[in-house]
Amino acid sequence: xxxxxxxxxxxxxxxxxxxxxxxxxxxxxxxxxxxxxxxxxxxxxxxxxxxxxxxxxxxxxxxxxxxxxxxxxxxxxxxxxxxxxxxxxxxxxxxxxxxxxxxxxxxxxxxxxxxxxxxxxxxxxxxxxxxxxxxxxxxxxxxxxxxxxxxxxxxxxx
Amino acid sequence: xxxxxxxxxxxxxxxxxxxxxxxxxxxxxxxxxxxxxxxxxxxxxxxxxxxxxxxxxxxxxxxxxxxxxxxxxxxxxxxxxxxxxxxxxxxxxxxxxxxxxxxxxxxxxxxxxxxxxxxxxxxxxxxxxxxxxxxxxxxxxxxxxxxxxxxxxxxxxxxxxxxxxxxxxxxxxxxxxxxxxxxxxxxxxxxxxxxxxxxxxxxxxxxxxxxxxxxxxxxxxxxxxxxxxxxxxxxxxxxxxxxxxxxxxxxxxxxxxxxxxxxxxxxxxxxxxxxxxxxxxxxxxxxxxxxxxxxxxxxxxxxxxxxxxxxxxxxxxxxxxxxxxxxxxxxxxxxxxxxxxxxxxxxxxxxxxxxxxxxxxxxxxxxxxxxxxxxxxxxxxxxxxxxxxxxxxxxxxxxxxxxxxxxxxxxxxxxxxxxxxxxxxxxxxxxxxxxxxxxxxxxxxxxxxxxxxxxxxxxxxxxxxxxxxxxxxxxxxxxxxxxxxxxxxxxxxxxxxxxxxxxxxxxxxxxxxxxxxxxxxxxxxxxxxxxxxxxxxxxxxxxxxxxxxxxxxxxxxxxxxxxxxxxxxxxxxxxxxxxxxxxxxxxxxxxxxxxxxxxxxxxxxxxxxxxxxxxxxxxxxxxxxxxxxxxxxxxxxxxxxxxxxxxxxxxxxxxxxxxxxxxxxxxxxxxxxxxxxxxxxxxxxxxxxxxxxxxxxxxxxxxxxxxxxxxxxxxxxxxxxxxxxxxxxxxx
Ligand code: FES
Ligand code: FES
Numbered sequence: 001x002x003x004x005x006x007x008x009x010x011x012x013x014x015x016x017x018x019x020x021x022x023x024x025x026x027x028x029x030x031x032x033x034x035x036x037x038x039x040x041x042x043x044x045x046x047x048x049x050x051x052x053x054x055x056x057x058x059x060x061x062x063x064x065x066x067x068x069x070x071x072x073x074x075x076x077x078x079x080x081x082x083x084x085x086x087x088x089x090x091x092x093x094x095x096x097x098x099x100x101x102x103x104x105x106x107x108x109x110x111x112x113x114x115x116x117x118x119x120x121x122x123x124x125x126x127x128x129x130x131x132x133x134x135x136x137x138x139x140x141x142x143x144x145x146x147x148x149x150x151x152x153x154x155x156x157x158x
Numbered sequence: 159x160x161x162x163x164x165x166x167x168x169x170x171x172x173x174x175x176x177x178x179x180x181x182x183x184x185x186x187x188x189x190x191x192x193x194x195x196x197x198x199x200x201x202x203x204x205x206x207x208x209x210x211x212x213x214x215x216x217x218x219x220x221x222x223x224x225x226x227x228x229x230x231x232x233x234x235x236x237x238x239x240x241x242x243x244x245x246x247x248x249x250x251x252x253x254x255x256x257x258x259x260x261x262x263x264x265x266x267x268x269x270x271x272x273x274x275x276x277x278x279x280x281x282x283x284x285x286x287x288x289x290x291x292x293x294x295x296x297x298x299x300x301x302x303x304x305x306x307x308x309x310x311x312x313x314x315x316x317x318x319x320x321x322x323x324x325x326x327x328x329x330x331x332x333x334x335x336x337x338x339x340x341x342x343x344x345x346x347x348x349x350x351x352x353x354x355x356x357x358x359x360x361x362x363x364x365x366x367x368x369x370x371x372x373x374x375x376x377x378x379x380x381x382x383x384x385x386x387x388x389x390x391x392x393x394x395x396x397x398x399x400x401x402x403x404x405x406x407x408x409x410x411x412x413x414x415x416x417x418x419x420x421x422x423x424x425x426x427x428x429x430x431x432x433x434x435x436x437x438x439x440x441x442x443x444x445x446x447x448x449x450x451x452x453x454x455x456x457x458x459x460x461x462x463x464x465x466x467x468x469x470x471x472x473x474x475x476x477x478x479x480x481x482x483x484x485x486x487x488x489x490x491x492x493x494x495x496x497x498x499x500x501x502x503x504x505x506x507x508x509x510x511x512x513x514x515x516x517x518x519x520x521x522x523x524x525x526x527x528x529x530x531x532x533x534x535x536x537x538x539x540x541x542x543x544x545x546x547x548x549x550x551x552x553x554x555x556x557x558x559x560x561x562x563x564x565x566x567x568x569x570x571x572x573x574x575x576x577x578x579x580x581x582x583x584x585x586x587x588x589x590x591x592x593x594x595x596x597x598x599x600x601x602x603x604x605x606x607x608x609x610x611x612x613x614x615x616x617x618x619x620x621x622x623x624x625x626x627x628x629x630x631x632x633x634x635x636x637x638x639x640x641x642x643x644x645x646x647x648x649x650x651x652x653x654x655x656x657x658x659x660x661x662x663x664x665x666x667x668x669x670x671x672x673x674x675x676x677x678x679x680x681x682x683x684x685x686x687x688x689x690x691x692x693x694x695x696x697x698x699x700x701x702x703x704x705x706x707x708x709x710x711x712x713x714x715x716x717x718x719x720x721x722x723x724x725x726x727x728x729x730x731x732x733x734x735x736x737x738x739x740x741x742x743x744x745x746x747x748x749x750x751x752x753x754x755x756x757x758x759x760x761x762x763x764x765x766x767x768x769x770x771x772x773x774x775x776x777x778x779x780x781x782x783x784x785x786x787x788x789x790x791x792x793x794x795x796x797x798x799x800x801x802x803x804x805x806x807x808x809x810x811x812x813x814x815x816x817x818x819x820x821x822x823x824x825x826x827x828x829x830x831x832x833x834x835x836x837x838x839x840x841x842x843x844x845x846x847x848x849x850x851x852x853x854x855x856x857x858x859x860x861x862x863x864x865x866x867x868x869x870x871x872x873x874x875x876x877x878x879x880x881x882x883x884x885x886x887x888x889x890x
Contacts, residue, residue, distance in 0.1 A: 034383020074383035099380030100564025136802020
């Protein structure tokens with residue numbers, strides 16, 4: 001059955017079973033490989049995308065449940081204010097190592113920052129503990145989110 | 159892991175002294191195609207030492223090219239797995255060549271089919287934290303050689319004395335006349351200049367890049383989703399497959415009912431192998447759905463009843479017999495007989511999975527003219543050989559495209575993934591990407607070995623150790639992976655961290671008994687041998703301090719008068735970690751000290767143990783002396799990373815078997831430390847001009863005993879069997 005979803009502002013139509021997880025539609029059918037596969041069971045966060053701005057594990061979201069919602073992926077997150085700040089902070093803090101988890105980390109962190117411009121450590125734990133980093137970049141992820149929040153504040157003061 | 163040979167073990171540094179590196183052995187210079195300057199180098203790679211050692215047969219594996227457009231291109235045998243090699247190695251060349259780091263471009267090695275036809279590749283692998291140790295001298299020497307030749311070319315053109323010229327920022331300057339010329343214009347001329355006999359390397363105080371934090375060159379693509387890992391490769395027309403391998407190691411497929419799987423939309427084909435079944439589909443969603451619909455009956459084979467307890471019991475038994483002597487100093491038996499106190503203990507560490515974030519995958523296309531492979535590998539030549547063998551093709555018909563690796567930790571040194579992919583691809587028309595589910599990845603990993611250790615020590619009347627006896631049993635990864643490395647019952651990885659201890663121990667005896675677990679493959683893992691040895695040695699030394707009723711740091715320090723670098727890192731960690739300060743009840747501080755991979759490292763760790771026995775690692779203070787620091791930011795990042803990896807293993811890591819099956823399957827049952835559990839980490843780097851030591855794996859081995867020792871300080875309970883989870887730490 002053909003299903004149309006809106007990804008990064010563009011309508012895309014695919015013909016797959018309705019229970020096919022969004023992750024595979026993005027990666028294998030639309031060729032958008034920035035979103036990663038890590039566990040397939042909502043345990044690692046590597047596949048995180050935004051659905052109407054909410055960080056969501058695409059590996060367990062059936063394509064037919066997406067409806068008219070806006071799907072945003074790592075490929076387009078830099079176009080949002082929070083996403084751009086997070087990406088910059090990630091580079092400034094040299095967060096990445098192997099980098100494989102980082103699409104998902106950045107998507108979770110951008111969603112956090114978009115709705116909570118000044119997250120506390122506890123907020124960061126809540127928003128980010130679903131994202132595993134096997135390279136253990138957590139110390140820098142926390143610092144980078146705080147940097148991005150700081151730049152938020154400075155932006156607001158100007 | 160470590161593959162240095164025993165001869166290089168002595169002394170403080172394990173890197174080769176400069177005078178061993180006669181240029182004939184490792185560097186050649188000539189013209190590049192296109193007219194630039196080409197330097198060909200031989201860098202030591204994991205398992206490649208044998209070929210490099212004879213020196214007569216120069217087989218380069220790294221290339222530095224100064225192109226006529228001024229671009230400097232580096233092709234090297236080390237792969238980037240997150241450890242920062244792609245940034246740190248170019249720094250070495252840029253330092254001596256007097257160019258900006260940005261002027262250097264990296265090409266994945268091996269770059270093309272032409273090089274495949276060349277027998278240069280040997281055993282090519284990244285591991286053993288050896289990239290910086292191996293590259294330190296030759297890469298700088300290559301940069302300096304190229305610079306001298308470029309300067310000579312300019313001097314010749316201007317008809318001036320080369321000594322009156324100077325290289326700077328990708329140009330040669332002649333200060334007396336103010337003339338300057340870019341490397342780009344000199345590259346072709348330089349290729350015709352005689353190669354200098356002698357190159358003098360910069361003094362550390364003149365370093366411009368080395369020792370200064372540099373931004374990772376690979377970072378931008380990794381934050382915007384454009385970085386391409388093995389799992390992202392998608393040659394035109396590729397189908398996607400996933401697989402089920404025999405749940406019991408050594409089992410076979412008895413029967414397959416694939417009717418329901420074939421009916422799944424998007425499923426194209428079911429491939430039956432001897433010991434696995436794969437579902438080939440248009441996308442992974444369909445492949446997984448098809449896999450779930452398969453009904454497979456397995457012939458479970460000889461290991462159908464195997465459990466972890468059987469393996470542990472066999473290892474324990476083995477430590478009652480004698481093994482191969484790894485090191486003997488003095489006379490342990492005699493000293494033990496005269497000891498005032500005798501302490502004995504046994505330790506066990508479990509099998510561990512790698513659980514790299516990127517699940518196992520490999521794309522293969524077997525066609526009438528050959529075979530093409532796409533993946534991320536730490537060992538390209540091994541991949542090529544395995545693909546050729548499986549496909550039944552000569553080596554030169556196999557093309558391998560290497561990609562970024564989403565976590566290696568030793569897992570990507572193995573060829574099992576490529577063998578599977580080629581087996582499947584042989585039955586599929588066109589290319590096929592084989593992606594393992596996380597469950598397959600964890601249940602069919604090649605595991606960090608299980609080890610069992612038996613210790614005895616004798617203390618004198620002051621409580622100081624006068625006899626140390628250690629025998630341990632377990633698998634030898636090297637015996638399988640690199641058979642010539644296993645000699646007289648020993649290999650350098652299994653014993654690293656158990657011998658050549660930093661401490662002055664006058665009577666010291668260590669034996670290793672190799673016992674391979676039935677049917678279970680074992681592999682390198684982050685820090686392999688040391689991940690086990692440092693845990694047991696640093697726990698046992700802590701036990702001795704406790705038996706002697708002495709402070710664990712003071713006790714260690716008293717054994718270090720002959721070893722100033724070790725003593726200094728321990729003192730620094732203790733000072734920065736507030737060793738002397740009191741902690742509230744239920745909390746404790748633990749220390750560890752090690753010299754492995756050519757680096758000294760000490761940790762002071764604070765843990766909190768709840769009434770229910772839950773352990774939180776609060777703070778880790780690390781002092782490290784890793785010789786000359788090339789990129790301080792990478793050193794810090796690697797230590798942070800290694801600590802998280804080791805803390806995960808200490809708190810949660812274990813793979814167990816029952817009825818021949820691995821019981822863990824995904825991140826719910828094989829837990830990984832998360833951000834809310836991550837300790838604060840402080841890294842203090844000791845300034846040093848010694849040759850660089852390895853850094854990719856040291857944090858992992860040092861943290862485990864420090865956590866166990868901190869738990870002892872907090873609770874009085876000594877953990878002799880890892881991991882912590884499941885240990886009886888309840889106090890209520
Ligand atoms: S792949 Fe979706 S959470 Fe792990
Ligand atoms: S950077 Fe490697 S898993 Fe996070």
